Amino acid sequence: MLLRKLTEACGAPGQEGEVRALIRSEIEGYVDEIRTDALGNLIAVKNPSAPGPKVMLAAHMDEVALMILGIEKNGLLRFRPIGGIDPRVLVAKTVLVGEKKVPGVIGSKPIHLQRPEERQRPLSIDELAIDIGAKSQEEAEKVVNLGDCAYFATKFEEFGQDKIKAKALDDRVGCALLIELLKQNYDIPVYGVFTVQEEVGLRGAGVAAYQIQPDVAIVLEGTTASDVPGSDPHKHATSVGKGPAITIMDRTVITHPPLVRRLIELAEEHNIPYQIRRTNTGGTDAGQIQLTAGGTKAAVIAVPCRYIHSAASVMSKKDYEAAFRLTSVYLQDLQEREGN
Amino acid sequence: MKEIIRTLTEAFGPSGYEDQVREVIADMIKDHVDEISTDVMGNLIAVKRGTAPEGKRIMFSAHADEIGIIVTHIDEKGFLRFSNVGGLAPETLIGNRVRFSNGTIGVIYKEKGDLKDLNLDKLYVDIGAESQEEAEAKVKVGEFGIIHREFTDLGNRLVAKSMDDRIGCAILVEAIKQLQDTPNTLYFVFSTQEEVGLRGARTSAYTINPDLGIALDVTLTGDVPEGPRMEVSLGKGAAIKVKDSSMITNPKVKAFLTKLAEDNNIPHQFEVLERGGTDAGAIHLTRDGILAGTISIPCRYVHTASEMVDIRDVEACVDLVKAVATSDLKDLM
Numbered sequence: 001m002l003l004r005k006l007t008e009a010c011g012a013p014g015q016e017g018e019v020r021a022l023i024r025s026e027i028e029g030y031v032d033e034i035r036t037d038a039l040g041n042l043i044a045v046k047n048p049s050a051p052g053p054k055v056m057l058a059a060h061m062d063e064v065a066l067m068i069l070g071i072e073k074n075g076l077l078r079f080r081p082i083g084g085i086d087p088r089v090l091v092a093k094t095v096l097v098g099e100k101k102v103p104g105v106i107g108s109k110p111i112h113l114q115r116p117e118e119r120q121r122p123l124s125i126d127e128l129a130i131d132i133g134a135k136s137q138e139e140a141e142k143v144v145n146l147g148d149c150a151y152f153a154t155k156f157e158e159f160g161q162d163k164i165k166a167k168a169l170d171d172r173v174g175c176a177l178l179i180e181l182l183k184q185n186y187d188i189p190v191y192g193v194f195t196v197q198e199e200v201g202l203r204g205a206g207v208a209a210y211q212i213q214p215d216v217a218i219v220l221e222g223t224t225a226s227d228v229p230g231s232d233p234h235k236h237a238t239s240v241g242k243g244p245a246i247t248i249m250d251r252t253v254i255t256h257p258p259l260v261r262r263l264i265e266l267a268e269e270h271n272i273p274y275q276i277r278r279t280n281t282g283g284t285d286a287g288q289i290q291l292t293a294g295g296t297k298a299a300v301i302a303v304p305c306r307y308i309h310s311a312a313s314v315m316s317k318k319d320y321e322a323a324f325r326l327t328s329v330y331l332q333d334l335q336e337r338e339g340n
Numbered sequence: 341m342k343e344i345i346r347t348l349t350e351a352f353g354p355s356g357y358e359d360q361v362r363e364v365i366a367d368m369i370k371d372h373v374d375e376i377s378t379d380v381m382g383n384l385i386a387v388k389r390g391t392a393p394e395g396k397r398i399m400f401s402a403h404a405d406e407i408g409i410i411v412t413h414i415d416e417k418g419f420l421r422f423s424n425v426g427g428l429a430p431e432t433l434i435g436n437r438v439r440f441s442n443g444t445i446g447v448i449y450k451e452k453g454d455l456k457d458l459n460l461d462k463l464y465v466d467i468g469a470e471s472q473e474e475a476e477a478k479v480k481v482g483e484f485g486i487i488h489r490e491f492t493d494l495g496n497r498l499v500a501k502s503m504d505d506r507i508g509c510a511i512l513v514e515a516i517k518q519l520q521d522t523p524n525t526l527y528f529v530f531s532t533q534e535e536v537g538l539r540g541a542r543t544s545a546y547t548i549n550p551d552l553g554i555a556l557d558v559t560l561t562g563d564v565p566e567g568p569r570m571e572v573s574l575g576k577g578a579a580i581k582v583k584d585s586s587m588i589t590n591p592k593v594k595a596f597l598t599k600l601a602e603d604n605n606i607p608h609q610f611e612v613l614e615r616g617g618t619d620a621g622a623i624h625l626t627r628d629g630i631l632a633g634t635i636s637i638p639c640r641y642v643h644t645a646s647e648m649v650d651i652r653d654v655e656a657c658v659d660l661v662k663a664v665a666t667s668d669l670k671d672l673m
Contacts, residue, residue, distance in 0.1 A: 234413035234421040235461065248482035249410055249425065254356030254533060256380075276482040278412040280423040295380035295543030 002026070003176045003320075004156040007166035010096065012065035012082050012149035013197040016040055018099075019061040023175060023194050030183045031192065041208040042194040044182055052188035052339035055331065056214035056296070057181060058205055058285050059174030059221070060198030063167070064309050065149040066090075066130070068097065071141060075134030077104070079150060080125065083199030088122040089310040097132060098148035104132040152311035162317045163240075169305045169313045171198065174220035177303075177324055186331060188339045195285055202252065205285035209292035216259065216297045216334065218327060219286040222315065223247075223277060223302035236278060238304035241316045243273030244323035247300035249280045252287025256297040263299060263326065266333055272326050273318075277302065301327055341658075342498065342651070344368065345510045346491040349500035352441055354408030354425050354484040355533045358382055360441075361404040365509060365530050369516045373528070383544040384530040386516065392523030396669040399527040399550035400515075400661060401541050401619040402508030402557065403534030406501070407643055408486040409438060409465070414476055418469030420446065423460060425484060426535030430458045432644045438465055439488035444478045446485070489645040496651050497574070503647035505534065507637050508556035511654060515661040522665050531619055538586065541619035545626040552593070552631050552672065553623035554664055556657065558647070559584075559611050559636035570612075572638045574648070577607025578656040581634035584613035586621020593633035596672050600663040607656045611636050631672060635660055 011019035020042050024034065031044040042061070064083030071077055077097070081087075095104045107130070108123050130150055134140035154167040166172075175194055182192045191212050196204035209217065227239040238245040246263055247255050267274040277300075290298040303323050305313040347368075353361035362384045366376055375387040384404065390396075407426035414420055433448045440446075446467035453462060465485075469475035479485075491500040500506075512528050519526075527548045532540035534557075545553060559579050562570030572579050580597045581589050601608040613636075624632035635657055640648040 232461075234415060236413070249356065249423075249536075252537075254425075254536060254539075257357065276480075278481055280410055280412070280425070290381070291539055291542050293543070294547040297380055 002179060003164065003166070003172065006172035006175050007156050007168050010151040011061050011063055012067065013062040013200045015149055016061040016196050020194065023061070023179060026179050027182050027192070037208065037211065039204050039207055040196040041204045043208060043211070044192040046182065046186055046190040048189055050187060050189050053215040053334060054189045054191065054212065055334065056191045056193055056209060056212050056217040056289065057178050058193045058195055058208070058217060058219050058289065059178045060171045060195045060204070060285060061175060062196055062199050063170065064199050065151050066095070068144055068146055068148045068150065070146070071137050071144065072129065073137050075136050075140040076129035076131055077140065077144060078129055082149065084309055086309070087125050087128070090128055091123055093311050094153040095130060095150040096153045097130065097150045098144055100143055102132050102143045103153065104130045104150060107131045154312050163314055164317060165312050165314050167311060167313070169315050170222035170308050173222040173303045173305065173315060173320060177220045177320070177327065180324060181327055184328065186335060188335050190331070198285055202283060202285050202288040206288035206292050209289040209296060213293055214296055217286065217289045218330065219284050219289065219298065219300045220323070220327065221284050221300055221302035222305040222308065224282060224308045225304035225306045228306055238275055238277055240304045240306055240314065241318060242275045244319055244326055245275050245277040245302045245304055247277045247302065250282045250284065251280065252283035253290055253298060255286065255299045259297050259299045262333070263301070263330060266329050267326055270325065270329050272322050272329070274322070274326065341510065341514050341654070342493055344513055345498060345500070345507065348506035348510050349491050349502050352439065352486055353404055353406055354486050355405040355536045357441065357484050358404040358532050362530065365404070365513060368513050372516045379544060379547060381540045381543045382532040383540045385544060385548070386528040388516070388519065388522065388526040390523050390525035391521045395523040395525055396551040397527065397548065398524050398665060399529060399545060399548050399553045399623065400512055401529040401531050401553065401555045401623065402512050403505045403532070403540070403619060404509060404530040405532055405535050406486055406504065407535050408484050411479055411481050411483045411485070414472055414481060416472050418467070418471050418475035420465040420467065420475065420479060422465060427643050428460070429643065430460050430463055431455070433463060436645050437488040438485040440479050440483055440485045442478070445488055487645045497648055498651060499646050499648045501645050501647065503639055503649050504558045504642050505556070507558060507639070507649050507654060511556050511637070511657045511661060514658045515665065518658070519662055519665055524665060524669065526665055534619055538617060538619055538622035542622040542626060545623040545630060549627060550630060552669060553620060554632065555618040555620035555623065555634040556661070557618040557634060557636060558639035558642055558649070559613055560642055561638045561640055564640060572609060572611050574638050574640060574650040575652055576609045576638070577653055578660045579609050579611035579636035579638055581611045581613065581636050584616050584618065584621070586617025587624055587632065589633050590631055592672055593631055597633055597635065597660065597664070600667060601660055604659060604663045606659045606663065608660070
């Protein structure tokens with residue numbers, strides 16, 4: 001399954017090579033042009049010279065990860081998060097380090113040795129280290145370089161009625177949607193952009209949009225679902241199983257009102273479930289794309305994911321299918337209204 | 341001019357949903373400019389063509405949007421929960437009213453608890469609905485609202501919601517009406533989404549690519565009881581910005597604006613704003629860099645329902661805009 005391959009691949013911000021190669025192999029033959037730009041964005045084009053509105057579909061390849069910044073005399077690895085990771089989700093997780101995917105575990109002082117006050121507070125990053133089973137610095141240096149990244153060693157799994165559990169659903173779920181959308185046929189120019197470095201500040205999307213200067217952009221994302229324990233109903237950003245989330249506003253963008261209205265109308269006409277994203281926090285590539293050059297109409301369609309930015313996030317296949325249908329229906333609609 | 345200010349400050353235009361403000365302004369200026377258009381980001385751009393072949397391109401920018409709220413949840417009893425659109429201090433909202441685009445009015449109040457712990461999550465809007473269904477018939481999740489308050493004329497001092505930055509819009513409207521032929525081609529931008537990150541100015545500056553960009557926006561003052569340490573005062577004239585968190589004004593632009601004010605006997609003061617930014621912050625970093633400055637209107641109680649300006653400062657700003665519009669930019673280039 002596509003989503004299995006995508007979520008089990010590893011790609012920290014700036015180190016998206018493995019994900020990029022995988023995506024490239026999936027879409028070759030379905031697109032007219034394919035290139036990688038200076039920042040590493042993978043840009044795939046269908047019908048580049050066709051008349052009609054130029055559409056950019058974007059999903060980011062990078063995932064949050066841990067960068068190795070030091071190797072201790074005893075072979076333990078010191079690290080820092082790249083992108084937003086809550087240190088509290090790290091303790092005792094198994095990880096894979098670097099391109100060689102060296103297995104490791106994030107270790108900490110066991111409960112027996114903790115002082116009572118230490119048990120009362122979460123461990124900080126400085127109290128954690130990655131153990132790759134090396135007995136010395138020299139041995140560790142043979143398989144790990146400073147700057148390598150560690151990734152959660154989570155296997156993709158289907159469970160429950162229609163749920164998926166995996167790492168990096170943010171935003172491999174968007175990559176999977178985009179790959180499948182590029183396998184369909186259109187009459188208008190469609191630019192599929194797999195962006196880099198979203199998790200550290202939406203860095204790839206802006207330069208990609210500058211090269212393309214699209215008329216319309218849809219960002220495909222995995223977004224936070226907060227229908228989880230300890231969260232009041234009025235703080236639920238999205239809920240898993242209630243359809244893809246349409247963003248009105250987040251920290252980086254106020255989506256284009258007529259475009260959002262059209263998405264909602266189409267969802268209702270075609271009986272596609274959807275929900276309005278109910279928070280103004282977070283950010284996506286749309287924030288950069290919208291403001292590139294003279295401006296672009298932009299919207300975000302996102303699959304709700306619980307426990308995002310952790311070792312295992314959870315999404316619903318039904319939400320995925322609905323997100324695919326909604327984007328697909330929108331592209332058809334755009335083609336009929338504004339294409340030739 | 342007070343009527344222009346009243347109309348503009350009573351219009352509805354939270355960030356991203358500035359349509360009504362755009363319509364009102366277009367109607368006010370349409371007979372006085374050569375072209376009017378709206379771009380992808382919703383910026384209203386009015387052009388007044390210059391008469392001199394060697395004339396330059398000047399962009400004036402005042403933002404059309406105002407701070408507001410976005411509805412995030414409607415509970416089973418019909419109460420709304422919300423997040424902020426732009427900078428809102430929770431303590432200024434309690435007991436205030438909000439208005440939605442269809443005219444629905446609501447009251448903001450708070451859950452019980454210590455004021456020290458107050459944040460937006462603890463506030464709600466009561467639109468008088470008795471159930472979720474009744475509320476949803478009037479207001480939907482994702483809808484934007486604004487603070488609801490009428491304009492009040494106190495003589496020299498004027499109070500209204502959204503003086504930030506409808507007063508800048510009013511200054512540009514008044515300048516457009518007063519200006520005769522100018523050597524320079526003037527681009528008047530009524531920009532969008534300033535309150536959420538100077539967004540509209542960024543794309544419009546890219547499209548216009550002016551020789552000089554001037555933002556018109558409000559600034560804080562230090563002239564109130566136990567106020568912040570800040571030199572700007574109401575009634576002391578147009579404030580020429582030296583620095584804020586979005587821009588250090590190019591010394592040439594600062595000197596240029598200062599000389600224009602001095603030569604034309606326009607009351608003026610200098611402004612150093614420790615926190616905050618204006619459209620000029622976005623304009624000056626566009627393309628390969630654009631000369632930019634800000635003419636600020638001193639304003640008390642910014643980002644509340646009662647923002648106060650002095651009409652004499654406002655008139656000084658109109659005069660300074662006119663002086664810039666008709667100036668020779670040769671020495672600045």
